[in-house]
Amino acid sequence: MSKTPFPGQEAAALPPRALASHFHDLSQQKAAHDLGLWIFLATEILFFGGLFAAYLVYALLHPGPFFEAAAETEILIGTINTAILLTSGLTAALAVKAAGQNRHDAVLLLIGITILLGLAFLAAKGFEYWLDIHHHLYPTSPDFPLEAPAAKLFWSLYWVMTGLHAVHMTVGLGIWAVIWEMARRRNFSLSDNSRVRIAGLYWAFVDLMWLFLWPLLYLAGRAG
């Protein structure tokens, strides 16, 4: 095989699955995938951003009762979940790295661990929701334990913010599960396709949102 002067000619020899016909070469295709996902993530920042803005306004208007309500969340479960998510962020980042080097077994193992950690997060979250309901900590409860009206504002935001995050976790787990099965069947080239890298970006973003939800919902109002 002689070296070809045009990158497109090299790309033409690759399996048709890796390079879509409307791209010139793999690096252009990868760049387009990255850019597309980042544009999506920018809209996701604003999706969560509306909730962060609501939190900001209510925290400024009713700081006292708002942070008193925040002290009622399950800080132990929230902190364990932070540790679980940070670890899954590590395994996902390593899976992306291993995929770039076509390391089939390592990718399967690392995605598998990421999925298990994600499921552990959702299980802990579910148990926490069960505890919250048991303590009547939802705004429509007739036995809502906190008196100040602003406490209900906090708990509305708590359910919506953690709920939206849990939906993103579930989507991420679904994506990982499909990619794991495709990788197990060796359906696609790990290094030529963007699948693992794109899923890793999405997973890291969901991780990133939790890094802000944790202080806002669990650490607020604890001191003194």
Add this chain to the structure above:
Amino acid sequence: MSAQSEKAGAAAKDTMSARAKRAFEGLDLFPEVTVFAALVGLAALSLILALLPLFGSLSLLVSLLIAAVMAALVLIFFMHMRRAMTVVVLSGMAGIVWLTILFGLTLSDYLTRAGPFGSSIEPPPAVGRVGEGERGL
């Protein structure tokens, strides 16, 4: 016989662990592991500072500041911002720019209303009285 089967079992175990070992052989775990250690350390610091009565009402701001540092680590290392094309960095930053506008314009409303902070969102007491009067007529 049993010794033989034990040996076979040990061999099977060996291949399992050997497979796992081979899966990671030569895979460079850095800088990811270092970044992970830093993230766990920062999370622990954030938790301790949040529980201690050191900063009073600024406590949440300290937690959020640490969260911003952690987010930067995740962005740079786990989301490959350090090697990303300019156009990717720009599109990611666009989200943050619009978020700043969202916060800025929202606060420019709430923080600049007349009267003491927060009073303008209380229902004006006169409205209730007018309503009752009309119903009485």
